[in-house]
Amino acid sequence: MGGRAAATSAGVDLGGSWFFDGAAPAASALAQSLNLTLFPQPGGGPMHRLASGLPAFIVALQRSIVKQARTLEIEIVCRLGWRLERVQHLQSSGEGEDGGIASCEPAAPRMRLTFVRAESDDAGDDDAAGIPWAEDGPLTHLSSAPSATAVPQDREWVDVMQTALIAVPPRLAATAITFEPALDRGSISELLAQPIWMGATGKVALTYATPWWRELPAHYDIHAMRVPGPGPVIQLMDASTHNDQAFVLVAFVAPQPSAGDWREAAVAQVARLAQTLLGAGSKPRVAPPAPRDIHAKLWATDTNIFCPAPRGLSDYGHPEPLDPSVAVHYNGRLHFCASEMASVAPGYIEGAVNAGSLAARAAAAFF
Numbered sequence: 001m002g003g004r005a006a007a008t009s010a011g012v013d014l015g016g017s018w019f020f021d022g023a024a025p026a027a028s029a030l031a032q033s034l035n036l037t038l039f040p041q042p043g044g045g046p047m048h049r050l051a052s053g054l055p056a057f058i059v060a061l062q063r064s065i066v067k068q069a070r071t072l073e074i075e076i077v078c079r080l081g082w083r084l085e086r087v088q089h090l091q092s093s094g095e096g097e098d099g100g101i102a103s104c105e106p107a108a109p110r111m112r113l114t115f116v117r118a119e120s121d122d123a124g125d126d127d128a129a130g131i132p133w134a135e136d137g138p139l140t141h142l143s144s145a146p147s148a149t150a151v152p153q154d155r156e157w158v159d160v161m162q163t164a165l166i167a168v169p170p171r172l173a174a175t176a177i178t179f180e181p182a183l184d185r186g187s188i189s190e191l192l193a194q195p196i197w198m199g200a201t202g203k204v205a206l207t208y209a210t211p212w213w214r215e216l217p218a219h220y221d222i223h224a225m226r227v228p229g230p231g232p233v234i235q236l237m238d239a240s241t242h243n244d245q246a247f248v249l250v251a252f253v254a255p256q257p258s259a260g261d262w263r264e265a266a267v268a269q270v271a272r273l274a275q276t277l278l279g280a281g282s283k284p285r286v287a288p289p290a291p292r293d294i295h296a297k298l299w300a301t302d303t304n305i306f307c308p309a310p311r312g313l314s315d316y317g318h319p320e321p322l323d324p325s326v327a328v329h330y331n332g333r334l335h336f337c338a339s340e341m342a343s344v345a346p347g348y349i350e351g352a353v354n355a356g357s358l359a360a361r362a363a364a365a366f367f
């Protein structure tokens, strides 16, 4: 669960982040039902962010699922990716709660639900250095015949598959998972054609002592500014944390595969921009503000989220709604429900909530 959610320990999102006002009703309602705080974008843009960062959303959701499973006498094994386990651990130790929420064993389980995870260590994420890589492997093979279902390294799940909800970005699912019987070619083509939203990019979060970009004349809007190259930065956003506890600029990056140190190049590019903006007209030239803290995550190298587009297709295009029939197979027992499968807001956090709830409601009919 929760692949494209990643944040620094200060709650600065390195993956999905903004809830777009008016375009994220389901995600906002779900976050609020989990008692999470949404706060407005500094500078008044039409968006909100979670005070604790997006990972806390997934952790809270997992807790809620496990709690509900207990009352329904469902045995559930709910595994978070390692990044999120760390968030959960931090939250649990702060609150003195039980951190071992990954599984529960009610006395008389009526059904078993399993969440398979696939997250690896990523050298591109320096905030996560030293976190051990989870043992669970990715799903590589799925069969509609329960006895033939194979999930390497998670044998317990092998014989009990009744309904599968695959919340893996569709292009990646169609590339990395073998389906038995094979899915029709039209569906596979559609799944492969759907871009993985923001998957080819990354984020560099720069924390400063002061929000220098807010001190610029009003017509300098840091969000709309073209960052002069050469370099990997495509856009800047004020990602300061709740109540301005930390002043943060986030640089979206899209480095060429052959580029050298994209992180260093991004930091240098932002420094050049700051120097130009702050030092305009001054002599001697002002020194650019130096970030106190730098965190980065390049999603393009995370093979559990991103795989390059097939020939002739784009890595960067925005997902468009797919024909709903592409999402459902094996007489309703297999559902693709990552964000990119949503008919409303595909690619966004809102799309993930929409596609997930729709698939869960449909799958519930089998129990």
Ligand SMILES: Cc1cc2nc3c(=O)[nH]c(=O)nc-3n(C[C@H](O)[C@H](O)[C@H](O)COP(=O)(O)OP(=O)(O)OC[C@H]3O[C@@H](n4cnc5c(N)ncnc54)[C@H](O)[C@@H]3O)c2cc1C
Pocket (backbone or CB within 6 Å): 001, 002, 003, 004, 005, 014, 015, 016, 017, 018, 019, 020, 081, 116, 117, 118, 119, 137, 138, 139, 140, 167, 168, 169, 172, 176, 177, 197, 198, 199, 201, 202, 203, 299, 304, 305, 337, 338, 339, 340, 347, 348, 349, 350, 351, 352
């Ligand atoms: C840099 C960046 C910025 C973004 N900004 C925003 C934003 O501001 N607002 C917004 O609304 N959205 C944003 N998004 C998009 C948002 O993050 C996604 O829409 C959302 O997180 C998708 O959730 P998901 O559950 O569908 O998929 P993911 O979060 O991608 O989860 C997929 C999961 O599948 C797992 N997986 C992959 N292969 C396998 C396998 N074979 N077996 C088992 N598990 C597997 C992965 O490990 C992962 O946990 C951004 C994304 C990125 C990368």
